[in-house]
Amino acid sequence: MPRIEDSPWAISVAQVASRAGLSKAVDADFPAPSGIGDEVIGVKEGADVHVSGSFDSIVDGLIFTARISAPVHAECTRCLKPIVKDWTTSVTAFFPYEDKREAASAGEVDIVAGEEESEDTYPLLSNGAFADIEALLRDTLVEELPLQPLCREDCRGLCSQCGVDLNENPKHHHEVTDIRFAGLADLKAQLEREQQ
Ligand SMILES: [Zn+2]
Ligand SMILES: [Zn+2]
Structure with missing residues (x-):
């Protein structure tokens, strides 16, 4: 089984996950995960995706806020010319502490835990030592792909x-x-x- 720390998308957060009120800055390039768009419009697997933001610890998890820039390739909807553009988007996600989730699913707060579950929530791994942002990058970029890209506004x-x-x-x-x-x-x- 591959170790989480070997994943190019794993970020060590052990220092901030220990208690609330801490912050860890992230400012680095990560390879684009597979499955973002297709041949016509998308982000090529392995392309540099720049992530600039931070993990901030609160009582029950880490809040991740960042700006994500990725080179999106597309085809102009009107003239079919290829476009390669950096698209930047902001993301806010929550990485709850695992033991809190286990406690919730074992106890009577089941329903509340279910409601808190959203697509912007991602699990921490290795007992809270690592945040893996692969799924977060994929979800965020897929959502942000332009539907009607134009080479220029007045094409x-x-x-x-x-x-x-x-x-x-x-x-x-x-x-x-x-x-x-x-x-x-x-x-x-x-x-x-x-x-x-
Ligand atoms: Zn003609
Ligand atoms: Zn065009």
């Missing part, structure tokens, strides 16, 4: 008829032969023939 997109990039060819247009005018032209020709 003109592609010509709907021939696919030419309208950003590079702003004057591009097609001669439109309107079917109504085609009908009029026929009528005109007919009238001219009758007049002769």
